[in-house]
Amino acid sequence: MKSHISLQEAIEILNNNTHSLEVEEIDLIKGINRTIATNIYSTINNPPFNKSAMDGYAIIAKDTMDANIKFKVIDKIYAGQGSRKIVTNSTAIKIMTGSPIPNGANAVIKQEDVVIDGEYIKINKIIKSNENVCAEGEDIKIGDTLVKKNKKLNYADIGIIASSGINKIKVYKNPSLAFISTGDEVLDIDDNLTYGKIYNSNKYSILGRIQELGYEVNHVEHANDNSKSIGELIKSLAKDTDLIITTGGASVGEKDLIKEAIDSAGGEKLFWKVMIKPGSAVLCSKINNTIVISLSGNPAAALTTFELLVRTTLEKISGQENIEIKREKAILLGTLNKENPQTRFLRGKTVYEDGKQYAEITQIKSGNGMLSSTIDSNCLIEVEKGSKGVEEGSLINIIKF
Numbered sequence: 130m131k132s133h134i135s136l137q138e139a140i141e142i143l144n145n146n147t148h149s150l151e152v153e154e155i156d157l158i159k160g161i162n163r164t165i166a167t168n169i170y171s172t173i174n175n176p177p178f179n180k181s182a183m184d185g186y187a188i189i190a191k192d193t194m195d196a197n198i199k200f201k202v203i204d205k206i207y208a209g210q211g212s213r214k215i216v217t218n219s220t221a222i223k224i225m226t227g228s229p230i231p232n233g234a235n236a237v238i239k240q241e242d243v244v245i246d247g248e249y250i251k252i253n254k255i256i257k258s259n260e261n262v263c264a265e266g267e268d269i270k271i272g273d274t275l276v277k278k279n280k281k282l283n284y285a286d287i288g289i290i291a292s293s294g295i296n297k298i299k300v301y302k303n304p305s306l307a308f309i310s311t312g313d314e315v316l317d318i319d320d321n322l323t324y325g326k327i328y329n330s331n332k333y334s335i336l337g338r339i340q341e342l343g344y345e346v347n348h349v350e351h352a353n354d355n356s357k358s359i360g361e362l363i364k365s366l367a368k369d370t371d372l373i374i375t376t377g378g379a380s381v382g383e384k385d386l387i388k389e390a391i392d393s394a395g396g397e398k399l400f401w402k403v404m405i406k407p408g409s410a411v412l413c414s415k416i417n418n419t420i421v422i423s424l425s426g427n428p429a430a431a432l433t434t435f436e437l438l439v440r441t442t443l444e445k446i447s448g449q450e451n452i453e454i455k456r457e458k459a460i461l462l463g464t465l466n467k468e469n470p471q472t473r474f475l476r477g478k479t480v481y482e483d484g485k486q487y488a489e490i491t492q493i494k495s496g497n498g499m500l501s502s503t504i505d506s507n508c509l510i511e512v513e514k515g516s517k518g519v520e521e522g523s524l525i526n527i528i529k530f
């Protein structure tokens with residue numbers, strides 16, 4: 130087993146040991162947060178016909194050059210209908226927003242801009258042809274790409290696919306997930322806190338984060354510090370899960386039992402310890418096709434490694450082509466005066482000003498176990514290995530949540 134490896138190497142090992150799940154066909158409405166397995170092309174022009182953008186009158190635009198002209202209103206069109214009549218010079222058809230432009234007409238005058246005189250209207254304004262007309266296909270043309278393969282679908286994607294009348298889509302299957310917290314000292318939140326014990330915050334932060342990312346956890350367990358029973362639990366969960374996440378016991382202490390547990394489950398250990406701060410204590414293993422990522426028990430460390438290794442692995446299993454950390458550039462607000470023998474991740478918050486992205490360090494207290502460092506943050510700020518600190522105004526990498 131490799132140990133004390135770089136973050137990049139950890140990502141590569143995970144990449145080589147994972148593949149996306151099979152594809153299934155689902156109803157479009159169930160597609161939120163799922164990763165699409167095909168390109169989706171528009172099957173129609175949108176709008177599908179020339180339509181009115183306003184409530185008003187469909188006319189021939191050129192007629193408005195003559196200030197004295199009166200237009201005879203010859204018909205009325207509601208949205209969803211049409212008219213058999215043809216607009217000719219000095220005639221108009223009353224039209225509602227969204228209705229098809231009748232034959233002969235090439236513009237719509239808003240009803241606020243006309244004066245009604247019995248069955249005639251008068252217009253004291255010159256309008257151009259195509260005014261207030263949404264042309265067929267002006268939004269989306271038949272054959273346009275609506276959504277690209279491997280995109281995780283959001284509400285906008287679902288809407289644009291629906292605009293083409295597509296009701297079934299092919300997506301990657303949802304991963305089956307398990308979460309196991311470990312530790313004799315760890316209590317659930319409905320227990321009374323006794324001396325030496327702590328509440329199981331990892332369970333809630335990690336399950337919460339998984340939910341935020343749009344996945345479901347199928348099994349949630351807690352195991353005490355016994356490598357055999359942790360191993361048995363992992364082995365039995367591995368039979369029907371794609372990814373198991375554990376917390377605690379990933380370091381070197383006498384009761385840091387995860388490595389033994391993986392051995393007793395017959396798993397293959399892929400790597401242990403990644404050279405990052407916090408979150409170096411992590412073990413990644415494989416049991417048949419199930420990946421097990423064992424995070425540190427320390428809350429801040431566990432959440433950092435979750436973003437870097439678990440989130441990205443989940444994304445690949447559920448349809449992304451590669452395990453990839455999506456970094457963005459930002460300008461640092463605040464200064465870090467600290468040596469960084471390993472790549473360091475600080476919690477931060479992005480701010481936008483004058484078209485530029487800044488990242489402010491929000492973490493006041495630092496420590497692998499400091500859950501308070503997560504408050505108010507929406508990104509990780511990456512500080513390069515070997516640097517002696519980072520000055521305000523430097524261009525840095527951030528990873529947004």
Ligand SMILES: Nc1nc2c(c(=O)[nH]1)N[C@H]1C(S)=C(S)[C@@H](COP(=O)(O)OP(=O)(O)OC[C@H]3O[C@@H](n4cnc5c(N)ncnc54)[C@H](O)[C@@H]3O)O[C@H]1N2
Pocket residue numbers: 310311312314315327328329330331332376377378379380381382385408409410424425426427428430497498
């Ligand atoms: N001699 C060494 N000791 C430690 C090293 C080392 O390199 N040499 N590494 C340290 C670092 S860094 C970390 S991080 C931790 C990782 O420890 P473990 O992954 O084995 O985690 P535990 O010891 O089980 O727990 C650490 C800490 O977190 C608390 N904890 C555990 N589970 C939960 C939970 N579900 N919710 C909230 N808090 C939890 C636990 O009580 C401990 O306080 O090891 C260092 N030690």
Ligand code: MOO
Pocket residue numbers: 405406407408409410411425427430431497
């Ligand atoms: O390994 Mo600890 O997880 O560095 O913070």
